[in-house]
Amino acid sequence: MLSTTRSPFSVADDALQAIGNTPVVRLNKVVGPDSAEVFVKLEYYNPTGSYKDRMAMAMIGEAERSGALKPGMTVVECTGGSTGTSLAFVCAVKGYRFQVVTSDAFAPEKLRTMRAFGADLVIVPSQGRKITPDLIPTMRERARELAQRPDAFFTDQINNPNSIRGYRRIGEELLAQLNRPIDAFCAAVGTAGMLMGVSTALREAGQTTRVVALEPASAPLLSEARPGPHRVEGIAIGIVPPLLSSTAYDEVRTVEESEARDMARRLAREEGIFAGISSGLNILAAVRLGQELGPGHTVVAVACDSGMKYLAGDLFDSTETT
């Protein structure tokens, strides 16, 4: 698994060892004067620029350990690109073929990056490049068909509890880095692996952190049992994710996608944090929690992935205002 003791001056045996141990930074400009301190864990420091490297490594590592994945087999997954990129990266280093079911609804860079790591892409066409509620189920069905082959191993990120194991390290690292009580933690939910992993680590460490699950306001499935279209890649996948346990979080909040996008742009301009749309959503919710809790408290959110993954889209198009 990942090393907990790696010195910044040590040499890694391979690129997989560069996963994890990401920086935590305090927000200074996008928080108000009477706010709690708000910290962001910069998960874009992982090798493929996203926290998904942690879960890809955990899912492949555990499958190897259990004997479900053996040399010569093909790994199969259905993904909007971030998990696919991370799995493609881990499979490249470990020498597995990787077949990925994806869609043109996701950022073209993500699709190209998966190809760059040697993945074989199966594209499911979307309606107007939107993540409609039926898109992910259609992609999953196609992946399940492909995974029928005897030499295929379906990582099945939506149901695979090993992803939670991979994400626990985010919580453990946060506790070690901040070395103080964490009053609130918020995270947008896709598979819910990250929220579950961090929540588990915080609670096992005896923290009484308020854990807040987030979703786009146009797709309030967890809060109002109503799915809907949105363009926040990686989250609000049209079903209540099987890994999500209602005991792991205290509250669900919605965030307007336009405000999340605006926050992603502000983070780059004002804080030097160049991250994607779900990161903007997480951090906007954290800033609001910080305002509610006030000075003397600590709020934490995660920057899920790098803004580099969104350069071909409209997020950082200077003509877009909100």
Ligand SMILES: Cc1ncc(COP(=O)(O)O)c(C=O)c1O
């Ligand atoms: C960019 C991005 N943000 C957030 C998430 C949500 O993370 P999780 O699946 O752990 O809930 C994902 C998942 O794919 C993602 O790709």
